[in-house]
Amino acid sequence: MLSGGPAGGYGVQSPRILIVDDDPNLLVLLADQLRADGYETATARDGVEALRRLQSSWPDLLIIDMMMPRMDGLSLAREIKARADLPIIVLSAIDAGDSKADLLEEVAEDYVTKPYHYPELRARINRVLRRLGDKVPRQSLVLGPNLTLDLHRREATVAGTPVALTPTESRLLYPLAANLGQTVTTETLLARGWAETEDADPSYVWVTMRRLRQKVEREPNRPVHLQTVRGVGYRLVPATSGDDPATAAEADPT
Numbered sequence: 269m270l271s272g273g274p275a276g277g278y279g280v281q282s283p284r285i286l287i288v289d290d291d292p293n294l295l296v297l298l299a300d301q302l303r304a305d306g307y308e309t310a311t312a313r314d315g316v317e318a319l320r321r322l323q324s325s326w327p328d329l330l331i332i333d334m335m336m337p338r339m340d341g342l343s344l345a346r347e348i349k350a351r352a353d354l355p356i357i358v359l360s361a362i363d364a365g366d367s368k369a370d371l372l373e374e375v376a377e378d379y380v381t382k383p384y385h386y387p388e389l390r391a392r393i394n395r396v397l398r399r400l401g402d403k404v405p406r407q408s409l410v411l412g413p414n415l416t417l418d419l420h421r422r423e424a425t426v427a428g429t430p431v432a433l434t435p436t437e438s439r440l441l442y443p444l445a446a447n448l449g450q451t452v453t454t455e456t457l458l459a460r461g462w463a464e465t466e467d468a469d470p471s472y473v474w475v476t477m478r479r480l481r482q483k484v485e486r487e488p489n490r491p492v493h494l495q496t497v498r499g500v501g502y503r504l505v506p507a508t509s510g511d512d513p514a515t516a517a518e519a520d521p522t
Contacts, residue, residue: 284325285302286331288344290314315340315343318330329354330354334360345374357378358378444504
């Protein structure tokens with residue numbers, strides 16, 4: 269998805285960021301700040317204008333306000349995700365904890381509260397772009413006869429049935445797929461999934477992995493693909509011809 273990045277390195281061409289906000293002063297200021305750091309920027313004053321821009325080209329990342337006329341930010345984000353898995357950072361004056369959690373779970377990669385601190389916003393943009401730089405194939409990742417992952421579409425195919433993945437589930441699967449067969453620490457997964465959350469706890473990873481196994485494993489308590497490395501983290505592995513959920517791994521509630 270990325271076409272390149274600023275010095276420090278995403279490549280030759282800079283990532284393209286579309287900023288969507290009904291505050292014209294913020295649009296000018298933030299666009300200038302991002303361009304000074306080497307990003308290409310475009311702006312839209314509401315969701316309708318943003319969707320028109322998406323008809324001609326797709327950015328690498330969107331920064332979206334929630335409260336806008338004609339089409340609010342949540343409706344816009346849902347429409348975007350229905351078209352393509354473009355990463356979204358919410359930039360909003362709404363600071364309700366439940367709203368943040370719901371948005372991050374459904375449509376957003378991160379959430380920044382206005383008035384924003386630009387160095388923090390820039391760091392969060394870079395974190396999202398680094399995640400997208402994981403070397404995960406754009407094509408389907410076939411892990412066995414009963415499981416295929418399409419992370420760029422946030423979808424798994426389980427025994428022939430499509431299963432939707434949430435943004436949080438996808439964020440955890442990216443580093444696991446990029447390091448197929450190798451152990452990824454719980455700390456790394458926690459940082460990928462909840463970098464924006466203060467006092468994030470390892471139990472967040474455990475709960476999400478349990479939910480993922482319910483979706484993609486034939487027997488979630490005896491996982492074949494999403495395996496625990498006790499005391500360290502997790503690994504994602506392809507099935508082998510001899511794999512059987514009854515014997516592939518010991519019962520594993522986490």
